[in-house]
Amino acid sequence: MDKIEIEGGKSLAGEVSISGAKNAALPVMAASILSSGENLIYNVPRLRDISTFGKLLAYLGMGYHQENGEVILQSANISSIEAPYDFVKTMRASVLVLGPLLARAGEAKVSLPGGCAIGARPINLHIIGLEKMGAKITLTEGYIHAKAKRLKGAAVYFDMPTVTGTENLMMAAALADGETLLENAACEPEVVDLADALTSMGANIRGAGTNIIRINGVSNLRPLNYRIIPDRIETGTFLVGAAITGGDVKINNCNPEHAEAIINKLKETGTNITSEGDTLHVKGPDKPTAEDIKTMPYPGFPTDMQAQFMALMTLAQGTSLITENIFENRFMHVAEMRRMGADIKVEGSIAKVKGVELLKGAPVMATDLRASASLVVAGLAAQGTTIIDRVYHIDRGYQRIEEKLKVLGARIRRVKE
């Protein structure tokens, strides 16, 4: 397993370009199942999760090809309706084929994702919504087996906003008979990007980005020719990298509006951020001031930035309360940061972070995608050498993060095992 080695203490400086959003590219790739023909998707990040999803779509009978950020998906024929456990266990977003397969082929057999490091992550809300639309769903031997001659439009109320749940139902509804109403829907920019992609295919969708989305089913959809939005979490991660090292960085090809909550919170810590078009200019403070965060569904502070923000708070002036409201086990980075000298106490869903003078480099272990990113930014600021093990986690969501950081002056390298 590869490791990443960082010699900390150097301020980041220079310019970095943000890649396309992983969590927009995955549902948009799934949407290609709804068409029949050659789908072109641009600005797709070169990530492990993307290639895993492409292999799953190929397993379903589609043609998949990715080069230089462009994905080509040939969806003329679907020869299988099954997403096997081997795919789903490595990437739970595979569940995104459920809705489109049901809409396109009238049947889908998808392995239950099982939990992951950050929580149980059930998909009951996906299933309830599809049953409301007339799908007959049985759970046998760890697989969801769904059937529907033709899905019918329905009113679906989500007990809590679910990003992939909203996306699965939106795709299923795009070809259903009649109008579907999604209430308490997720408002994330990635949901809006999927809605825009489906609309470009000929779907009839209104209200994406609000809690109420109306979809009027159509009889067929044309293939995609679509460009993915920039990744707001990668943007936030580089903002924190500049903030924690007292750096001066220009972040290009991003969408500042999608990172509003992150930018506002970082400004409160004394980080200077200005935006111009699709560029953010960030200057880190000598010492950040402690600020509290509570993770919330969009447009609140994103759970996918909680670990990275905590890394910054370990070196802040004062004490910060970090409340994780979305997932039940998303503090696994705390034990690793403690090894670097951080002063953090966890009580239930709240982490109390007391700023310390300095962090000391140490061997640490990545446990999930965003936790590994938090260890990278902590390592950038720590005194001495940090070695991060199990970096395959980070490769799932960041396109060669060490190369982008090296361009910004970081002393970082990948150590091949």
Ligand code: EPZ
């Ligand atoms: C998406 O996961 C993202 N993944 C996650 O990013 C992100 O952390 C999460 O949304 C929250 O923003 C993708 O988009 C591929 P949810 P998702 O359904 O859709 C509960 C990353 O780092 N819930 O919005 O799986 C659930 O347990 C990943 O890129 C149910 O109870 O998240 C959680 O507590 C990590 N039943 C809450 O809702 C359901 O049927 C929000 O989960 C569905 C969800």
